[in-house]
Amino acid sequence: MYPRAFHYHRAGSLREAASMLSEFGDAKLLAGGQSLIPLMKLRYANPSHLVDLNFIEGTSYIKEESGVLRFGALTRHAEIEASTVAGKIPIIHDCAAGIADVQVRNRGTIGGSLAEADPSGDWATVLITLQTEVRCQKSQGDRRVQLTDFIKDAYTTALAQDELVSEVVVKVPPKGSAGAYLAFKRSAPVYPTASAAVQLTMDGETCKDAAIALGCVGLTAIKAKDAEAALRGQRVTEKTIAAAVEAARAVADPQSDMRGSVDYKRMLAGSLVKRAIDIADRRARGEQVEAGHIYA
Amino acid sequence: MPDVIEKVAIKLTVNGKAHSLEVEPRMLLVELIREALDLTGTHVGCDTTYCGACTVLMNGAAVKSCTVFAVQADGAELITVEGLERDGQLHPIQKAFGDAHGLQCGYCTPGLMLATAQLLSQNKQPSEKEIRKAIAGNTCRCTGYQNILKAIQMAAQSIKGA
Ligand SMILES: Cc1cc2nc3c(=O)[nH]c(=O)nc-3n(C[C@H](O)[C@H](O)[C@H](O)COP(=O)(O)OP(=O)(O)OC[C@H]3O[C@@H](n4cnc5c(N)ncnc54)[C@H](O)[C@@H]3O)c2cc1C
Numbered sequence: 283m284y285p286r287a288f289h290y291h292r293a294g295s296l297r298e299a300a301s302m303l304s305e306f307g308d309a310k311l312l313a314g315g316q317s318l319i320p321l322m323k324l325r326y327a328n329p330s331h332l333v334d335l336n337f338i339e340g341t342s343y344i345k346e347e348s349g350v351l352r353f354g355a356l357t358r359h360a361e362i363e364a365s366t367v368a369g370k371i372p373i374i375h376d377c378a379a380g381i382a383d384v385q386v387r388n389r390g391t392i393g394g395s396l397a398e399a400d401p402s403g404d405w406a407t408v409l410i411t412l413q414t415e416v417r418c419q420k421s422q423g424d425r426r427v428q429l430t431d432f433i434k435d436a437y438t439t440a441l442a443q444d445e446l447v448s449e450v451v452v453k454v455p456p457k458g459s460a461g462a463y464l465a466f467k468r469s470a471p472v473y474p475t476a477s478a479a480v481q482l483t484m485d486g487e488t489c490k491d492a493a494i495a496l497g498c499v500g501l502t503a504i505k506a507k508d509a510e511a512a513l514r515g516q517r518v519t520e521k522t523i524a525a526a527v528e529a530a531r532a533v534a535d536p537q538s539d540m541r542g543s544v545d546y547k548r549m550l551a552g553s554l555v556k557r558a559i560d561i562a563d564r565r566a567r568g569e570q571v572e573a574g575h576i577y578a
Numbered sequence: 579m580p581d582v583i584e585k586v587a588i589k590l591t592v593n594g595k596a597h598s599l600e601v602e603p604r605m606l607l608v609e610l611i612r613e614a615l616d617l618t619g620t621h622v623g624c625d626t627t628y629c630g631a632c633t634v635l636m637n638g639a640a641v642k643s644c645t646v647f648a649v650q651a652d653g654a655e656l657i658t659v660e661g662l663e664r665d666g667q668l669h670p671i672q673k674a675f676g677d678a679h680g681l682q683c684g685y686c687t688p689g690l691m692l693a694t695a696q697l698l699s700q701n702k703q704p705s706e707k708e709i710r711k712a713i714a715g716n717t718c719r720c721t722g723y724q725n726i727l728k729a730i731q732m733a734a735q736s737i738k739g740a
Pocket residue numbers: 310311312313314315316317318319320355356380381382383386389390391392393394395397398400402403404405441445446447448470471472473474626627628
């Protein structure tokens with residue numbers, strides 16, 4: 283399958299890439315290409331110009347400094363999976379290691395994933411449970427946008443036409459805080475049917491803070507605020523977990539498709555929240571627990 | 579639609595051999611490999627980034643060559659299934675797939691062998707779970723995977739022993 287013909291441009295810097303976007307108008311950026319190339323082959327996306335970011339030096343990195351992790355926009359899922367620095371936040375490792383398959387993870391990037399804002403994409407679901415800022419760059423100047431403001435709707439972000447993602451900045455959670463990300467899928471090279479991200483901050487037996495997000499069950503990742511409230515200030519018991527699960531199910535807003543019916547996905551999302559709370563709680567107590575994508 | 583599309587000059591190394599070519603930007607890497615270089619061991623199964631039949635190594639990393647543009651391989655080192663053998667001798671991975679009956683029709687096999695090559699370059703002694711994860715992007719419609727697992731374990735043994 284051939285995409286429609288396009289002009290190809292190789293940007294030398296992110297700034298240049300942004301100015302090419304404004305110069306060419308009908309242009310798209312090419313990062314890992316693992317969303318864009320399939321769409322172009324199906325001719326759902328038909329840009330006249332493609333601006334390749336892959337040859338820009340210094341856009342793929344994971345750095346820890348003054349309480350934050352910085353991910354260059356072109357950092358591949360596989361690099362994050364293999365990174366011990368990123369591994370300090372277990373929920374980030376869960377996410378990176380589970381996206382699609384080895385081949386897709388070798389190409390796909392964190393910046394491209396957030397910019398694509400696919401309702402079933404994993405990164406947004408995970409990163410809204412942490413404090414995440416997206417650095418956005420134009421040919422003149424840049425700005426920082428909270429991830430919760432960055433994702434506007436399905437496939438829609440706060441980026442202007444001539445603006446791109448340069449960096450993703452994640453606040454390192456405090457001591458006693460740990461999370462888990464679980465996604466349920468039919469096989470590796472497909473998006474999940476539903477997913478749940480849970481980050482718990484424990485103070486002894488009490489859950490001081492909770493962040494819970496659901497993926498693939500709405501037009502964007504959904505922050506399950508009532509579920510968070512059910513745990514905040516409480517002990518993590520069967521009863522409080524059940525209340526959180528109930529609240530999570532209530533806020534899920536899935537669509538019926540080949541992956542499952544509305545009711546099925548709602549139930550599934552709740553069950554994933556339950557398991558993720560358990561793992562996050564155990565991890566917060568220092569236990570090593572493996573988690574990630576679950577295959578049917 | 580833009581009227582005149584400029585071709586792009588690229589240089590790359592495929593199985594150790596240097597090539598300079600001019601390609602249309604929309605040419606997919608798998609097309610470059612199969613059509614321009616006539617290396618037809620790399621297969622196209624789904625053409626939708628699912629099956630992994632088109633897997634090749636690009637700078638050591640397994641990629642689905644139906645989902646990379648040829649222009650993106652400028653400056654890269656590629657290994658396709660034809661590049662696995664050395665001096666007329668099958669690579670231990672190729673030998674193990676044969677010995678363990680890790681293939682039936684063989685359509686998926688080149689892709690699986692290159693996914694295996696990436697795995698074994700990073701992990702000399704993978705567990706069964708690690709093997710399953712490493713080949714999760716490769717679909718086989720014939721074997722039921724059991725003999726593929728055996729072949730990969732056998733290949734790991736023979737590379738380690740070599
Ligand atoms: C078979 C398959 C299975 C997959 N399964 C999953 C899954 O389970 N979970 C998951 O999360 N993802 C999945 N993906 C998607 C994968 O993670 C993609 O890599 C990701 O969504 C897009 O990242 P990319 O770097 O490939 O972006 P590209 O495809 O290059 O770009 C995507 C879009 O973002 C724009 N863009 C790219 N980079 C930037 C930037 N820096 N600034 C602004 N705009 C930018 C592009 O112009 C384009 O519109 C899957 C993909 C495939 C092919």
